[in-house]
Amino acid sequence: xxxxxxxxxxxxxxxxxxxxxxxxxxxxxxxxxxxxxxxxxxxxxxxxxxxxxxxxxxxxxxxxxxxxxxxxxxxxxxxxxxxxxxxxxxxxxxxxxxxxxxxxxxxxxxxxxxxxxxxxxxxxxxxxxxxxxxxxxxxxxxxxxxxxxxxxxxxxxxxxxxxxxxxxxxxxxxxxxxxxxxxxxxxxxxxxxxxxxxxxxxxxxxxxxxxxxxxxxxxxxxxxxxxxxxxxxxxxxxxxxxxxxxxxxxxxxxxxxxxxxxxxxxxxxxxxxxxxxxxxxxxxxxxxxxxxxxxxxxxxxxxxxxxxxxxxxxxxxxxxxxxxxxxxxxxxxxxxxxxxxxxxxxxxxxxxxxxxxxxxxxxxxxxxxxxxxx
Numbered sequence: 545x546x547x548x549x550x551x552x553x554x555x556x557x558x559x560x561x562x563x564x565x566x567x568x569x570x571x572x573x574x575x576x577x578x579x580x581x582x583x584x585x586x587x588x589x590x591x592x593x594x595x596x597x598x599x600x601x602x603x604x605x606x607x608x609x610x611x612x613x614x615x616x617x618x619x620x621x622x623x624x625x626x627x628x629x630x631x632x633x634x635x636x637x638x639x640x641x642x643x644x645x646x647x648x649x650x651x652x653x654x655x656x657x658x659x660x661x662x663x664x665x666x667x668x669x670x671x672x673x674x675x676x677x678x679x680x681x682x683x684x685x686x687x688x689x690x691x692x693x694x695x696x697x698x699x700x701x702x703x704x705x706x707x708x709x710x711x712x713x714x715x716x717x718x719x720x721x722x723x724x725x726x727x728x729x730x731x732x733x734x735x736x737x738x739x740x741x742x743x744x745x746x747x748x749x750x751x752x753x754x755x756x757x758x759x760x761x762x763x764x765x766x767x768x769x770x771x772x773x774x775x776x777x778x779x780x781x782x783x784x785x786x787x788x789x790x791x792x793x794x795x796x797x798x799x800x801x802x803x804x805x806x807x808x809x810x811x812x813x814x815x816x817x818x819x820x821x822x823x824x825x826x827x828x829x830x831x832x833x834x835x836x837x838x839x840x841x842x843x844x845x846x847x848x849x850x851x852x853x854x855x856x857x858x859x860x861x862x863x864x865x866x867x868x869x870x871x872x873x874x875x876x877x878x879x880x881x882x883x884x885x886x887x888x889x890x891x892x893x894x895x896x897x898x899x900x901x902x903x904x905x906x907x908x909x910x911x912x913x914x915x916x917x918x
Contacts, residue, residue, distance in 0.1 A: 545712065548571070548573035548710065554686050556578065556586060558724075560613040561607070561613055563582070563592065564601070565591065566599070566622065568597065571705075590607075598625045609636065610736050615643075616642050619705055620647035620661050633698045636745045639689070641689055644662055644702045646660075646702050646806070657883075658856060662674070672699075672700045673687075675701065675703050678708060678711065680786060681701065683784055686778070689727045695763045695766050697764065772790060774789065775788065790830060791828065791840060791843065795821070799848045800825070800850075800901045801826070803850065803852045803865070804853040805854070808853065809826060813826065815891045815898075819895075827844065832865075837872035841872045850873065850877045851879070852869050852880065853882070878909070881908075881909070897909075
């Protein structure tokens, strides 16, 4: 199944009652498929064709506040246009689930995939789950509802644009009754109800505002356990598991370790398997927010050489993921940035990166296709 259609199928199985849709490449196939499902009677939901991504999130906020599950999807400039409302959704503690087919941000104009949009929204108070393949995109979308509702925070399921959203891969799907049993009935803690009026997203003066942020931080801390627990529960119900839910390792323990996220892990695994490599391990962050710092510190404790690869650049410092990994360790960490604007990342440069990591290199490197700029 195509990656976007797999995500739409996962959302259908959960059964959100309101879907807010606005097209943007490479996300459009998700909401198009959901529109087809609603039109064909496969999904009983209110499907809202809104005028912008800003309105899509506003519609989800309003609907979720009345006590129903919602879904939307976006990427790139669309996610940027939502930015104001991302904070409102998390600040109101609404467990909205959103698919993000990660794509770069303009300018210059570019429709291809990198992590600029997801990384750029890391401080909005949303849980972020980053997936490696189509199967995990399907599974994580189902898991996201249970995680979100357990800690009362919204969740982004991030998948690499085009590399996952438009690729066809084998998929183990599920039946609706099993998914319904897994996620359970949605029981919101607070809802907008004319018979019992309350205010949500109320005005907060300096004497009170910080306490709301303290509660959000506590919810993020609680989300770590929720992600781990839901990953285990999902494994028992469907037979698939992703590390401990927060991180997943491959070829570990190893002297030399690459920390990264997303679909690039599949290419790295291929290079390792094809060449019989034993001294390079991979640590994949599945949860970017909450950031699994202590878990990462433990898994990297015995590594001699550590590097981070990422498809983003925090201009003025370097790789955003690198800066966070570095903060949770005592060893120098090499930084590799590439794949920006959808530039293809092939085995040759991965092999070159492995060589540099083995050598103990701790510098910053731009990856340019099959070239490494030192």
